[in-house]
Amino acid sequence: MLEMLKTNQSHQGIYIMSPSSAVADAKVLMRGVKRLEKMGFKVALDRTVLACEQRFAGTDAQRLAAFGRAVKQKLPIVMASRGGYGVTRLLPHLDWASLADSEKRFVGQSDFTAFNLAFLAKTGRISYAGPTACFDFGATKTEPLTTEIFGEVMRGELEILSFESEHADPVDGRGILWGGNLAMMTALIGTPFMPKIKGGILFVEDVGEHPYRIERMLNQLAQAGILGKQKALLLGGFTGYRLAEHDRGYDLNSAIDFIKQSVKIPVIPGLPFGHTPMKVTLPIGAKVGVATEDGVAHIVLDEHLEEI
Amino acid sequence: MLEMLKTNQSHQGIYIMSPSSAVADAKVLMRGVKRLEKMGFKVALDRTVLACEQRFAGTDAQRLAAFGRAVKQKLPIVMASRGGYGVTRLLPHLDWASLADSEKRFVGQSDFTAFNLAFLAKTGRISYAGPTACFDFGATKTEPLTTEIFGEVMRGELEILSFESEHADPVDGRGILWGGNLAMMTALIGTPFMPKIKGGILFVEDVGEHPYRIERMLNQLAQAGILGKQKALLLGGFTGYRLAEHDRGYDLNSAIDFIKQSVKIPVIPGLPFGHTPMKVTLPIGAKVGVATEDGVAHIVLDEHLEEI
Structure with missing residues (x-):
């Protein structure tokens, strides 16, 4: 399903926080830590990674402090332990300048989409939609392509991501890749x-939402004038x-x-990203190319390193 | 729980649509029709009130046409048969001018909130959050106060709505009543x-949403700068x-x-409105007074007739 072009190799380290x-x-x-170490990553755990306050991984103050430690420590990748709910509570209080200046590569998904998008809105910087320490690397059985592609993207090796896309609309364009949950x-x-993105390549996924609710959300993006301004809509899981x-x-x-009738936007199904074991790692905020032909879609990531 | 002050009496008729x-x-x-007739209302059913297209009460075109018939017929009240999902699909295609000119009193709840709020945004006119033909009047057992208050409000008789509100914040002010689901x-x-409402009296309710999702929605209203501009937040069921x-x-x-920590807004719990048999009928878009004292909250509706 996926092809990759490798270009270079470099060692990396991951700081995991909640x-x-x-x-x-x-x-x-x-288990996730061990699997990441086996892949060659140095791993460090934030001191409140296992904290617990009601349903949250610690109080808001604790989770904010974890972001503060994450930008100060030396490992270049900062990974969310898991999703759930809690990032939106922190958004007004995060120190966006220090997050941007840190040049860390922040990775997560689901609730972490709130960070990915706010980081782009507030700083214009790239962060990553990708696997998390528990759900993906900590699973009893991981999807090899998920971990492989994560490694490739973190090492800056992945140039083109291709996936089967039945009934994809024809498209060939470039734009800012953004979206998530x-x-x-x-x-x-x-x-x-x-973020205020025009001419972007938007990707979306969700879990536990009935199609009428998915329609309602896409319809809000449409009626808010956001969806119609994008070059393509990629549908994840x-x-x-x-x-x-x-x-x-x-x-x-x-x-x-219904959405395609409402907004004239090319739709590309089949993006291997979502609340599923198989998921690609995607640079949110990077300029990418997107094209479809013969039932296959391509995301060209070659520009993302320049943008960091 | 509720007190009412009666002022006048007049006959009314209800057109039910889906x-x-x-x-x-x-x-x-x-059963709902019969109960409304027993209350003294003349009732007419729209010709596609029982239409069915997938999960919807007819195609979008059929449901739009129903609004067109509703404004042309003579009965002054237009009531939704039920909620569910479907109004947001119609919003860009509704004829707002003819809906406003009709001077009908539109009543519904849940999905109908999309109509209530869009009607206010597009025309500045009042419509009603209140009981629906199936869920409320068609129930095997109805809550007498729900039907009684609906009648009072439709006949313009209700001047003050008072309800028990434990731990209500002190408030005494006036503003546009708005909200719903x-x-x-x-x-x-x-x-x-x-609608773009400042200094409003906002009320909200929901069903089947976990508190973290209720928090997320209220937080969006807060972070979007909407909640902080209101005079009070009334919590329904x-x-x-x-x-x-x-x-x-x-x-x-x-x-x-959490919301009260984020936004300094007086919160008034206990509004008898929601996906519950007991519900008041509320004029969305009307200027009302709101006050709390000794564990009781009051909504003063006396101005709503002037505004219609």
């Missing part, structure tokens, strides 16, 4: 943490929902069809 | 269908969710506490 929900099982995190993204609309008898045939395709 | 999801059971609707409201942020073990004590109160 910006969102509490880590449910320390063993899962430790659809619910987190729509929760930023109207706030100072929503939409998983973990149940259709009901009263849907009477209404499904995710119905939702996408 | 702007959102399909009516699941025609018997429930007919929190998810539908946040789904309008950034779109042309979101938040029902139909389940707390999990990993919430570890995090609950709706935690969510509200």
Whole structure:
């Protein structure tokens, strides 16, 4: 499904912190650490990575302090232990200048989308939508391509990401790659943490949201004038929902069809990204190329190193 | 729980239409019709009130046409058969001028919040958050106060609505009453269908949303600069969710506490409005007074007739 072009090699280190929900099982995190070390990464854990305050990985003050430590320590990659909920509470209080100046590569997904997008809005800098320490590296069985591509992207080796995309609309363009979790993204609309991107390549995914809610969120992006200004919409995984008898045939395709009728935007399904074991690592805020041909879509990442 | 002051009496009629999801059971609707007739209302059914297209009460074109018929017929009240999902799809295509000119009193809740708020944004006119034909009047057992207050408000008789409100913040002010279903409201942020209200009296309710999602939605209203500009936040019912073990004590109160720390706004709990049998009927877009004292909150509606 995926092709990669390698260019160079370099050693890397990962600092793992918890910006969102509490880590449910320390063993899962430790399995993730071991797997990352096996891949050749040096790994350090933030001191409150296992903190717990109600459903959160520590109080807001503790999670903010973790960001402060993450930018001061020496390892170049800062990875979220997991998603959940909690980043949006911190957004007004994060020190964006020091986060940008740190030149760290921040990686996470789901709730972390709020960080990815706010970081882009506030600093114009790139961060990464990608695997997390627990869900991906800590799984009893990991998807080899997920870890492989993560390594390639972190080492700056991945130039082209190609994936099967049935019924993709024809497109050949360039723009800022942005997006992530659809619910987190729509929760930023109207706030100072929503990037103002025109001509972008937007990607979305979600979990546990019925297609009518996915439609409602995409429709908000459309009616807010955001979706129509993008060059392409890439659809990642939409998983973990149940259709009901009263849907009477209404499904995710119905939702996408409605959006395509509302906004003339090329739609590219099949992006291997979501709440699924298989996920690519994507530079949010980087200028990328996107093209489709013969049932295959390509994301050309070659410019992302220049932009960091 | 509720006190009412009656002023006058007049006869009314209700036109029932389906702007959102399909009516699941025609018997429930007919029970609602009978109950409304017993209350003294003349009732007429729109010709596609029972239409069904996938999960919707007919195609978008059919539901739009129903609005067109509703404004042309003679009965003064237009009531939604039920909520669900579907109004947001219609918003860009509704004829706002003819809806405003009709001087109909539109009533509904839940998905209908999208209409209430868009109608206010586009025309400045009042419409009503209140009971629907199926859920409320069609229930096997109705809450007498719900139907009584609906009648009073429709006949322009209700001047003051008072309800128990434990731990209400002190407030005594006037402003535009607006709000409704929190998810539908946040789904309008950034779109042309979101009213721009300053100094308003905002009320919210929701069903089936975990407190962390309620917090996320209120936080979006806060971070978008909307919540902080209101004079008071009235909390209706938040029902139909389940707390999990990993919430570890995090609950709706935690969510509200966080919002109160973020935005200095008086919060008034206990508004009898939501996805619950007991619900008041509220004029969205009307200037009202709000005050609290000794565990009781008052909404003074006396100006709403002038504004229609």
